[in-house]
Amino acid sequence: MFNPTLPARVGEYLALHQERFIADLCAYARFPSVSAQPKHKPDVQACAQWIANHANKAGLTSEIRQTAGNPIVLAKTPPRPGKRPHFLVYGHYDVQPAEPFDLWTTPPFDPQRRGNALYARGICDNKGQHLAHLHAVEAYLKTDTELPCDLTFVIEGEEEVGSDQLGPFLKKYRNELACKAVVISDTGIPSLKQPALTCALRGITAFEITVRGPNRDLHSGIFGGSVDNPALVLAEMLAKVRDSRGKIKVPGFYEGVMALKASDRKEMARLKIDPRKEARFLGVKELHGESGFSIMEQRGARPTFEINGLTSGYQGDGSKTIIPSWAKAKITCRLVPSQKPDKVRNQVAAFLKKIAPKTVEVTISPGHGGEAYYVSPDSAHAKAALRTLKAAFGHDPVLLREGGSIPIVNEIRKILGVDTLLLGLALPDDNAHSPNEKFDLECYRRGMQMSAMLWPELTAAFQK
Amino acid sequence: MFNPTLPARVGEYLALHQERFIADLCAYARFPSVSAQPKHKPDVQACAQWIANHANKAGLTSEIRQTAGNPIVLAKTPPRPGKRPHFLVYGHYDVQPAEPFDLWTTPPFDPQRRGNALYARGICDNKGQHLAHLHAVEAYLKTDTELPCDLTFVIEGEEEVGSDQLGPFLKKYRNELACKAVVISDTGIPSLKQPALTCALRGITAFEITVRGPNRDLHSGIFGGSVDNPALVLAEMLAKVRDSRGKIKVPGFYEGVMALKASDRKEMARLKIDPRKEARFLGVKELHGESGFSIMEQRGARPTFEINGLTSGYQGDGSKTIIPSWAKAKITCRLVPSQKPDKVRNQVAAFLKKIAPKTVEVTISPGHGGEAYYVSPDSAHAKAALRTLKAAFGHDPVLLREGGSIPIVNEIRKILGVDTLLLGLALPDDNAHSPNEKFDLECYRRGMQMSAMLWPELTAAFQK
Numbered sequence: 001m002f003n004p005t006l007p008a009r010v011g012e013y014l015a016l017h018q019e020r021f022i023a024d025l026c027a028y029a030r031f032p033s034v035s036a037q038p039k040h041k042p043d044v045q046a047c048a049q050w051i052a053n054h055a056n057k058a059g060l061t062s063e064i065r066q067t068a069g070n071p072i073v074l075a076k077t078p079p080r081p082g083k084r085p086h087f088l089v090y091g092h093y094d095v096q097p098a099e100p101f102d103l104w105t106t107p108p109f110d111p112q113r114r115g116n117a118l119y120a121r122g123i124c125d126n127k128g129q130h131l132a133h134l135h136a137v138e139a140y141l142k143t144d145t146e147l148p149c150d151l152t153f154v155i156e157g158e159e160e161v162g163s164d165q166l167g168p169f170l171k172k173y174r175n176e177l178a179c180k181a182v183v184i185s186d187t188g189i190p191s192l193k194q195p196a197l198t199c200a201l202r203g204i205t206a207f208e209i210t211v212r213g214p215n216r217d218l219h220s221g222i223f224g225g226s227v228d229n230p231a232l233v234l235a236e237m238l239a240k241v242r243d244s245r246g247k248i249k250v251p252g253f254y255e256g257v258m259a260l261k262a263s264d265r266k267e268m269a270r271l272k273i274d275p276r277k278e279a280r281f282l283g284v285k286e287l288h289g290e291s292g293f294s295i296m297e298q299r300g301a302r303p304t305f306e307i308n309g310l311t312s313g314y315q316g317d318g319s320k321t322i323i324p325s326w327a328k329a330k331i332t333c334r335l336v337p338s339q340k341p342d343k344v345r346n347q348v349a350a351f352l353k354k355i356a357p358k359t360v361e362v363t364i365s366p367g368h369g370g371e372a373y374y375v376s377p378d379s380a381h382a383k384a385a386l387r388t389l390k391a392a393f394g395h396d397p398v399l400l401r402e403g404g405s406i407p408i409v410n411e412i413r414k415i416l417g418v419d420t421l422l423l424g425l426a427l428p429d430d431n432a433h434s435p436n437e438k439f440d441l442e443c444y445r446r447g448m449q450m451s452a453m454l455w456p457e458l459t460a461a462f463q464k
Numbered sequence: 465m466f467n468p469t470l471p472a473r474v475g476e477y478l479a480l481h482q483e484r485f486i487a488d489l490c491a492y493a494r495f496p497s498v499s500a501q502p503k504h505k506p507d508v509q510a511c512a513q514w515i516a517n518h519a520n521k522a523g524l525t526s527e528i529r530q531t532a533g534n535p536i537v538l539a540k541t542p543p544r545p546g547k548r549p550h551f552l553v554y555g556h557y558d559v560q561p562a563e564p565f566d567l568w569t570t571p572p573f574d575p576q577r578r579g580n581a582l583y584a585r586g587i588c589d590n591k592g593q594h595l596a597h598l599h600a601v602e603a604y605l606k607t608d609t610e611l612p613c614d615l616t617f618v619i620e621g622e623e624e625v626g627s628d629q630l631g632p633f634l635k636k637y638r639n640e641l642a643c644k645a646v647v648i649s650d651t652g653i654p655s656l657k658q659p660a661l662t663c664a665l666r667g668i669t670a671f672e673i674t675v676r677g678p679n680r681d682l683h684s685g686i687f688g689g690s691v692d693n694p695a696l697v698l699a700e701m702l703a704k705v706r707d708s709r710g711k712i713k714v715p716g717f718y719e720g721v722m723a724l725k726a727s728d729r730k731e732m733a734r735l736k737i738d739p740r741k742e743a744r745f746l747g748v749k750e751l752h753g754e755s756g757f758s759i760m761e762q763r764g765a766r767p768t769f770e771i772n773g774l775t776s777g778y779q780g781d782g783s784k785t786i787i788p789s790w791a792k793a794k795i796t797c798r799l800v801p802s803q804k805p806d807k808v809r810n811q812v813a814a815f816l817k818k819i820a821p822k823t824v825e826v827t828i829s830p831g832h833g834g835e836a837y838y839v840s841p842d843s844a845h846a847k848a849a850l851r852t853l854k855a856a857f858g859h860d861p862v863l864l865r866e867g868g869s870i871p872i873v874n875e876i877r878k879i880l881g882v883d884t885l886l887l888g889l890a891l892p893d894d895n896a897h898s899p900n901e902k903f904d905l906e907c908y909r910r911g912m913q914m915s916a917m918l919w920p921e922l923t924a925a926f927q928k
Contacts, residue, residue: 036782097784103680161782188686202685206783215747216567219897220770221666221868222652224798225762226742228752231771231793232706238696239703278690283679288692288823298689306684307695308786313773314794318500318625319670319831320561321796321869322772322897329695330778332785334688359752367783404685405785433683433786 004391004453013139014448021135021448022118022441024054026111028093028127029120035070035094035161044070044157047093051075051155058134059141060153067165070094070157077137077151085462086150087455088182090408090420091130092159095122096433103435117438125432128439129185129425129447130155136451148459152177156408159186162206162368163408170415180462181381182412183454185447187402187424190271192442195393195450197385198422200300200374200401201409203335205345206367209234209352210328211360217313217322227323228359231312234327237362240355241305241348246290248305250351253344258337258374260301267399268296281429300401304334305348332367334403341369370407375419384461385421385454392450421458423450468855468917473607478599478912485599485912486582486905488518490575492557492591493584499534499558499625508534508621511557515539515619522598523605524617529637531629534558534621541601541615549926550614551919552646554872554884555594556623559586560897567899581902589896592903593649593889593911594619600915612923616641620872623650626670626832627872634879644926645845646876647918649911651866651888654735656906659857659914661849662886664764664838664865665873667799669809670831673698673816674792675824681777681786691787692823695776698791701826704819705769705812710754712769714815717808722801722838724765731863732760745893764865768798769812796831798867805833834871839883848925849885849918856914885922887914 031047034040048064048071055062055075062075073093098108098121106112111120118128130153140147154177156166170177187198213230214223242248260268273295275287289298308331313324333344349364356362375382377399389397402422409420425447431437495511498504512528512535519526519539526539537557562572562585570576575584582592594617604611618641620630634641651662677694678687706712724732737759739751753762772795777788797808813828820826839846841863853861866886873884889911895901 036784037780097778097780099778099780099784100681204685204785206785208783213748216895216898216900217564218746219868220768220772220796221668221798221866222892222896223746223763224768224770224867225766226751226753226759227746227748229771231774232702232769234774235699235702235771238699242696282682282687282691284677284691284823285825286822287690288821289690295690299687302689304684304688305696306688306785306787307693307699307776307791308684308784309777309779309788310695310698310774310791311779312771314561314563315773315775316501316561316563319672319794319796320500320563320772320897321668321670321770323770324773327771327774330783332684332783334685357752358749361749402685403688404683428686431680432686433784434680436680 004388004457006449006453007145009143010139010145010452013143014135014452018445021444025118025123025128025131025444028131029111029123030109032109033094033122033157034097035158036097044094048073048157051093055134055153058138060137067169069165072157072165072169073155075153077141077147084149085459086152086179087458088177088179089130089133089151089153090182090184091153091155091186092126092157093155094157094160096125096160100435105436116441118441119436119438121437124426124430124437124439126159126186128444132425132444132447133185133451136448139452148456162370164368166408167411167415170411174415177416179416179418181418181458182420183423184406184409184420185423185425186406187400187404187422188426188428189424190398190428192393192446193395195389195395195397196400196424197377197382197389197397198400198402198424199377201372201406201422202403203339203341203370203372203407204332204405205335205341205369206332207345208328208330208365208367210326210363210365212326213360214323214325217325220321220323223323228357229323230360231324231327233357233360234312234329237352237355238307238329246288248303250348252347253303256338257303260297265297268294268300268401271296271398299403301336303336303339306332306334308332334405335372337372337374339372341371345369370405371410373409379419380461381419381421381458384457385423388450388454388457389423391453392446468852468921470913470917471609474603474609474916477603477607478916482909485908489582489587489592489595489908492595493575493587494573496562496573497558497586497621498561499622500561508558512537512621515557519598519617522602524601531633533629536621536629536633537619539617541605541611548613549923550616550643551922552641552643553594553597553615553617554646554648555617555619555650556590556621557619558621558624560589560624564899569900580905582905583900583902585901588890588894588901588903590623590650592908596889596908596911597649597915600912603916612920626834628832630872631875631879634875638879641880643880643882645882645922646884647887648870648873648884649887649889650870651864651868651886652890652892653888654862654892656857656910657859659853659859659861660864660888661841661846661853661861662864662866662888663841664801665836665870665886666867667803667805667834667836668796668869668871669799669805669833670796671809672792672794672829672831674790674827674829675701676790677824678787678789681789684785684787687787692821693787694824695788695791697821697824698776698793701816701819702771702793710752712767714812716811717767720802721767724761729761732758732764732865735760735862763867765800767800767803770796770798772796798869799836801836801838803836805835809833834869835874837873843883844925845883845885845922848921849887852914852918852921853887855917856910
């Protein structure tokens with residue numbers, strides 16, 4: 001085991017170009033590449049074009065490959081004679097919706113620097129993170145420093161809506177994309193002093209519940225008292241989903257959930273979250289979760305049932321005295337190994353249909369889904385990553401189980417047969433998916449250094 | 465007791481001008497005079513101006529009186545020497561919001577005739593109904609037929625948002641508006657064969673519940689499982705409001721509710737609603753209400769708790785994986801004699817605050833309120849109205865307890881000290897407050913005849 005170092009010219013190049021890298025990221029984040037909203041289709045396309053062009057300028061060779069959905073950008077290091085390990089770097093150029101706009105201090109698609117951070121939708125999730133990798137490779141290529149491996153960047157445009165096209169894409173180009181491992185920076189670190197390898201991710205299953213009552217909104221005076229209220233029925237049904245201890249009451253919901261070993265709980269306990277400080281940070285009087293589990297365990301190793309949105313009846317100014325015709329709830333369940341997204345969704349649907357009264361009609365529309373993920377921290381490649389993290393950040397790294405979902409890591413394992421190293425650069429207060437999303441410039445800088453040091457380490461790990 | 469008759473010239477005038485009356489109503493309904501929506505302020509003003517002008521053309525003398533809210537239009541029959549009983553006719557020129565627009569067959573503010581009805585927002589509630597009275601008076605004035613009484617039309621612009629200005633207005637002009645009784649057509653009839661005097665109205669109390677959790681929308685992956693979900697908490701709280709028998713569980717909610725006497729239940733039983741037919745009409749599999757009461761009783765004589773709207777989190781296309789920062793429910797409770805709006809709202813607020821978990825902050829914003837109303841059908845003026853109904857519609861009238869609210873009838877009783885005769889012209893399928901609101905042209909015509917015959921009858925009732 002040797003200590004990772006940054007090749008001098010690469011380090012110098014990265015240092016000299018920091019301001020330009022910031023300008024690059026601002027240009028990239030200016031595209032409102034919101035994959036969930038059809039009106040942003042042209043912005044999504046333009047954004048793909050921008051990152052492809054940028055990779056070319058950095059010295060890679062890029063291509064925009066069309067899919068049945070948004071295009072996927074491939075960018076490769078130049079071909080050289082001889083044989084070297086091949087690695088993929090995955091990222092996504094699409095972003096979450098920015099609503100509600102009025103809660104942003106500065107407009108979500110007009111990146112602004114405040115303090116040591118840049119603010120914009122998607123700047124952290126995920127544009128800044130994969131751009132840091134691209135800058136590191138640029139530093140190798142522009143300084144004629146030899147990269148010990150071949151690299152291909154795979155940058156997709158549908159991560160925020162379920163990465164439907166990436167699986168088929170990996171299958172189609174399975175040979176071209178054959179590799180030793182995949183690197184993804186789309187996860188978080190507790191702080192700049194605690195760089196992290198994320199060894200587990202939660203999965204997800206998304207769906208929408210619609211409760212239909214009368215075939216039109218009804219006057220609540222004329223009919224009220226004799227016709228069931230779909231919004232109240234929806235509330236009553238949702239209220240039956242969890243008990244007072246935070247357990248989900250859907251039969252079978254916890255089937256197959258990987259139990260935590262004592263060693264897992266010990267490792268997770270290394271990361272302390274002060275519940276009072278966390279509550280203050282989030283603006284709540286107290287935290288709340290499934291009883292019997294620590295905060296880290298609740299977030300990383302336990303499944304959830306979350307209402308993401310509620311819609312019914314009149315939502316404008318003042319009041320409208322109606323019995324609404326329908327009520328909807330957008331739901332996502334976070335899943336852990338080894339729950340199956342479709343199975344969980346079907347269990348919830350069956351439960352809701354069973355408890356629905358005869359006065360309404362209940363439908364469940366399936367959304368996207370993805371399984372949870374786990375990679376062993378004892379593998380040579382994980383160890384290489386941990387060494388690199390320590391060198392780049394100057395602190396001992398931690399092992400994280402992250403609560404978010406990157407469904408694609410399972411696809412990668414299934415289709416390409418390799419592990420994914422999750423080396424995220426997001427801080428806990430970066431507001432991913434929230435108003436005022438930001439990306440810390442120190443994370444950006446350390447990320448580039450980490451990437452630059454990672455490739456020799458990772459190459460060595462696979463040559464042992 | 466004599467049989468009401470229509471003065472020949474008045475009847476002839478009404479018959480001759482039917483088509484013009486329809487055009488008048490269409491012109492009136494073209495104003496989107498939505499009092500709940502600030503953007504429609506200019507339309508509300510223009511609508512008040514139109515009805516004032518129209519009353520002048522009909523031979524009355526009108527004035528637009530400013531208030532702290534929307535103006536109130538007064539229109540009086542011409543002054544004459546001598547003393548006659550004075551009656552008021554009340555109506556409102558403001559309308560409910562028209563949302564959701566996409567459910568309208570034709571645009572809500574472009575009145576269209578289909579079959580024997582006119583379709584537009586507010587055409588039935590309430591523009592068509594008070595316009596019918598105005599046409600009847602026009603017929604007297606234009607044919608020089610002597611009206612046995614003096615009349616003042618009071619047409620306000622805030623009925624759909626709680627009539628806040630009308631109470632102060634009645635107080636301010638108490639002497640000018642002193643009268644024997646008030647006539648309002650803003651209620652319903654079961655059918656053209658069952659004209660009705662509405663002897664009871666439900667009251668209302670409106671409020672909005674806000675459940676606040678984290679100070680921003682949170683990533684449901686990063687934080688999910690450890691932070692309570694305000695939308696789920698709102699659902700759980702709302703689910704505790706009623707039991708499986710349809711009873712409201714808020715302590716004290718039924719305090720003071722006037723019990724139904726056997727005779728009341730008998731009168732209400734005269735009006736049969738076929739539950740299967742009604743369910744089919746409303747598009748539900750089955751009706752639902754408080755157990756132990758008939759449909760008519762549930763609608764007319766029992767209080768309710770109704771969700772009018774739900775709002776939380778992401779409502780756009782696709783999904784957004786967040787824990788929403790807040791969730792809201794718009795609520796109205798229909799009240800019966802002798803519940804007090806403020807008291808009931810406070811009881812509900814206290815209950816909700818008591819059951820709210822510590823993980824969220826719950827606030828209740830009060831909206832408008834109004835007490836329930838009851839008038840004795842045995843009074844001379846009620847009997848006069850019943851006779852007139854029979855003559856105008858050619859059928860025995862029924863006594864109704866209507867589920868809707870006209871808070872102003874209580875204000876009238878309190879301030880002017882008189883009863884209000886509720887002689888509505890709306891059919892059960894007129895879709896008041898719903899898309900595709902309509903007004904039946906036969907109701908319009910009979911309404912004019914009823915009004916024309918009412919004034920001699922009512923005058924006689926007060927001269928006995």
